[in-house]
């Protein structure tokens with residue numbers, strides 16, 4: 001299926017396969033649904049990560065594609081772990097990725113009253129009961145994958161007794177753990193999720209939105225399908241680990257529909273897709289918190305973290321994520337995607353949008369001996385080689401310049417075409433220069449290179465062509481450079497599957513994912529930049545010629561003192577190491 005008119009796919013490339021599209025198209029064609037309603041249901045107990053980006057792009061993307069809508073629902077059924085800080089960050093990240101829920105912003109806690117009503121209805125229909133076993137007995141009777149469970153001694157309580165107990169649970173008469181409400185399904189089901197799952201538990205805890213109104217809270221497996229049903233979700237898309245929960249999902253929406261709360265033909269259906277696993281990363285919240293607590297990183301938004309707040313500081317783009325999700329398609333079998341695929345999507349997009357600039361990351365002074373001290377000429381450089389409409393900028397060319405230290409060799413090795421004593425190179429956008437000597441310090445380290453330029457060799461003039469040189473060096477004016485700090489970020493882990501066992505590991509060896517950290521994930525350097533970069537505003541993105549894509553940091557930049565982060569190198573420097 002190709003969509004040549006799709007603005008996100010202007011080239012009309014064949015799309016990656018996405019079985020969800022077929023399901024939706026069939027449902028629309030058969031009239032099973034009149035319009036598509038999806039939802040993204042994060043739990044506000046942490047920041048969103050790259051895996052969530054897949055889910056967001058899918059849910060919002062499908063709704064957009066079929067002119068439906070996607071709800072943002074904060075799944076805040078657990079009173080003790082959730083915080084407003086996370087709610088705010090989640091909303092900001094979804095918006096940043098380019099999606100809009102319009103008025104469809106919900107909280108599962110908005111439904112506490114209705115979920116409670118449904119529970120009473122389930123009790124009245126004989127589909128739920130209050131169990132008063134302690135946690136240990138309940139576990140013992142649950143059975144195993146190979147062994148059926150046993151009914152609770154409280155399973156056959158009368159409807160009236162169940163109702164009375166459940167109401168008193170709600171009224172706060174019992175301490176935590178005294179009773180739970182369970183669905184009455186089948187303790188012998190081969191699917192453990194159907195062995196009378198717990199629907200409600202007592203929790204005397206304050207909730208970030210409902211305060212102290214409730215002391216019983218619904219479990220995820222209960223609240224989620226019924227919240228979907230309340231909102232009229234048509235396609236409830238989730239990750240594969242919920243496949244075994246689908247029979248419970250269907251059972252619940254079906255039983256609550258039978259009680260008259262929903263139209264049976266309009267209940268939602270759940271579809272599972274493979275979650276995103278990326279090499280060189282960890283995505284579990286527990287591990288991300290561990291990285292923060294052990295001070296490996298500076299926080300959720302440390303640009304090395306796989307969170308969306310961090311990606312933003314790192315300079316990754318929403319379009320890059322959208323391309324990535326589009327390109328990887330949607331499948332039903334778990335697999336790993338190489339980190340370089342994500343980086344390549346970012347590079348692709350940045351290559352299109354990022355203006356070019358010059359920064360010398362390891363400055364070495366170059367003195368042009370045949371220019372006066374106060375020489376100041378403006379050389380023009382194109383902002384983007386393929387996009388003339390982005391115009392040009394001036395770069396001051398002065399007597400003292402900086403070049404990259406690696407661009408000079410006092411004793412050149414074979415094939416080195418950059419600056420060497422007696423050799424000639426072009427200073428890009430300016431003149432051909434011939435090296436006339438160099439100075440070293442007491443340790444023999446080169447501290448200064450000297451050269452003369454040829455006045456008739458200026459780039460863009462007819463004389464320029466008469467000089468044939470192999471090297472083309474970037475430079476900035478030492479007298480007018482913006483000297484600042486640049487953070488060269490690299491992958492946080494040096495191993496593709498952090499913490500995983502490897503061939504040849506001794507049986508007793510237990511790896512910690514933190515043993516696989518990349519010690520070079522952050523290098524800070526003092527660099528010399530062309531002066532215009534001093535005006536960069538937070539989140540302005542650039543390609544620094546030869547070095548990669550960089551962004552002015554959102555958090556640490558100050559007016560006229562931008563600090564830059566490397567987003568990604570120009571080429572995949574990890575490929576050759578494999």
Ligand code: ATP
Pocket residue numbers: 040041042043044050051052054055237238239274275276277283284285286
């Ligand atoms: P984690 O396990 O990393 O803590 P989570 O699944 O608990 O994440 P939720 O807030 O419950 O986080 O997730 C919200 C939505 O994002 C869910 O629909 C979930 O299926 C989806 N999601 C989470 N991780 C991934 C992933 N790696 N790939 C795709 N979707 C994901």
Ligand code: MG
Pocket residue numbers: 043
């Ligand atoms: Mg979860």
